[in-house]
Each structure stands twice: as structure tokens, then as C-alpha cells.
Amino acid sequence: SQQGEEDPQALSIQEGENATMNCSYKTSINNLQWYRQNSGRGLVHLILIRSNEREKHSGRLRVTLDTSKKSSSLLITASRAADTASYFCATDAGTSGSRLTFGEGTQLTVNP
Amino acid sequence: GAVVSQHPSRVICKSGTSVKIECRSLDFQATTMFWYRQFPKQSLMLMATSNEGSKATYEQGVEKDKFLINHASLTLSTLTVTSAHPEDSSFYICSAWDREETQYFGPGTRLLVL
Numbered sequence: 001s002q003q004g005e006e007d008p009q010a011l012s013i014q015e016g017e018n019a020t021m022n023c024s025y026k027t028s029i030n031n032l033q034w035y036r037q038n039s040g041r042g043l044v045h046l047i048l049i050r051s052n053e054r055e056k057h058s059g060r061l062r063v064t065l066d067t068s069k070k071s072s073s074l075l076i077t078a079s080r081a082a083d084t085a086s087y088f089c090a091t092d093a094g095t096s097g098s099r100l101t102f103g104e105g106t107q108l109t110v111n112p
Numbered sequence: 113g114a115v116v117s118q119h120p121s122r123v124i125c126k127s128g129t130s131v132k133i134e135c136r137s138l139d140f141q142a143t144t145m146f147w148y149r150q151f152p153k154q155s156l157m158l159m160a161t162s163n164e165g166s167k168a169t170y171e172q173g174v175e176k177d178k179f180l181i182n183h184a185s186l187t188l189s190t191l192t193v194t195s196a197h198p199e200d201s202s203f204y205i206c207s208a209w210d211r212e213e214t215q216y217f218g219p220g221t222r223l224l225v226l
């Protein structure tokens with residue numbers, strides 16, 4: 001069963017705006033990762049945040065993790081049409097990198 | 113990041129036939145690979161964990177006799193869908209673990225069973 005729940009399920013914004021996606025999970029984790037998937041394609045790893053970290057940045061991406069609330073957020077700043085994709089969070093509770101449990105995903109559409 | 117390939121990228125087959133999907137890690141050795149299935153507009157569901165030189169570990173509800181997994185080398189794992197039926201039509205994605213913290217995903221294989 002899927003551990004993660006993401007909201008919103010779908011998000012439509014204009015180019016240049018920021019996009020925020022949220023992910024909640026149920027059990028304790030070692031790491032939480034965010035992946036991106038273009039339609040009909042494989043997943044691209046975006047960023048990993050460890051359970052002892054609260055915030056991480058990578059380019060236009062900002063990820064936060066609140067282990068007390070069992071939630072994470074992914075912020076994409078200054079969005080571009082090319083950011084249009086599905087975004088998934090994934091958690092692992094065992095050995096790092098093993099057995100990921102994916103959230104339901106957020107479909108982001110960035111309109112030019 | 114590391115590169116993982118899958119072959120074929122798409123396959124159409126008749127009901128009752130078997131289909132083999134290959135997953136290769138191209139620039140690193142992966143003792144562990146994972147197989148996922150994804151239905152349209154849904155998330156990835158882990159099917160099984162493939163360990164080099166040992167039997168795969170299947171998730172609850174996944175039939176091991178229907179989805180045969182072989183991980184014969186550190187760079188290759190295969191998933192064979194035996195006696196495929198239309199309900200097996202899906203997007204199958206593999207990933208390889210780099211023994212650190214990240215899984216690298218293949219581009220996926222779209223299977224259509226007629």
C-alpha cells in the first residue's frame with residue numbers, strides 16, 4: 001500500500017509562479033526523496049532529504065521535512081513550462097535507498 | 113546521475129504469450145534492482161526486489177510464478193511476464209540501487225496485451 005499522500009493531486013500555474021507540493025507519510029523514515037516523471041517516461045531523482053535535516057535546496061528546488069508532522073514539501077520557484085510533469089515523494093524506512101514507498105503524486109502543469 | 117536502461121521500451125503481445133523485459137545498470141554495479149508497475153495516472157507500486165545471485169523478494173499480492181525475476185549479473189535483471197493477459201497491460205519500471213542512498217530509474221517499458 002502507498003504510504004505517502006500528496007496534495008494537491010493536480011496543480012496548474014503560470015510560468016514564473018512558484019509551485020508547492022506537499023507529501024505526508026505514516027511511518028518513521030530514514031530519508032525522503034522527490035522524483036519527477038514526464039508523461040510515459042521513467043523517474044528522475046530530484047533531491048533527497050535525510051530524517052535529521054529540515055530543509056534542503058537544489059537550484060530552483062526547495063524541500064522541507066517536518067518529521068513531527070510526518071510531512072514534506074517541494075517548492076519549485078520561478079516555474080517554467082518545462083517543469084510540467086508528475087512529482088512523487090518516496091520514503092524509505094530501512095537501509096538507505098532500499099525499498100521505496102511512493103506517494104500518489106502531484107501532476108503539475110505550468111502554462112506558458 | 114547513474115544510467116539505467118530498459119529494453120524493450122514498448123511491447124505489444126497476444127494474450128497467453130510471455131514477455132521478457134531487461135533492466136541494465138550501465139555505469140555502476142547494482143546488487144539490488146527493483147521492479148515497479150504503474151497504471152495510468154497512478155503511482156508506482158513496488159512488485160519485487162531483485163538481488164544478484166539470490167531469489168527475488170516479492171511484495172504481497174504479486175504472483176512470483178507469473179512475474180519471473182532473474183538477476184544473473186551485477187548489471188542485469190530481467191522480468192518475465194508469463195502467460196500475459198490484458199490486465200497485465202501496464203508501465204513497468206525498474207530501478208537500480210547504487211548502494212548509497214539513491215535509486216536510479218530506467219525509462220520504463222509499456223506493455224500492451226491484446
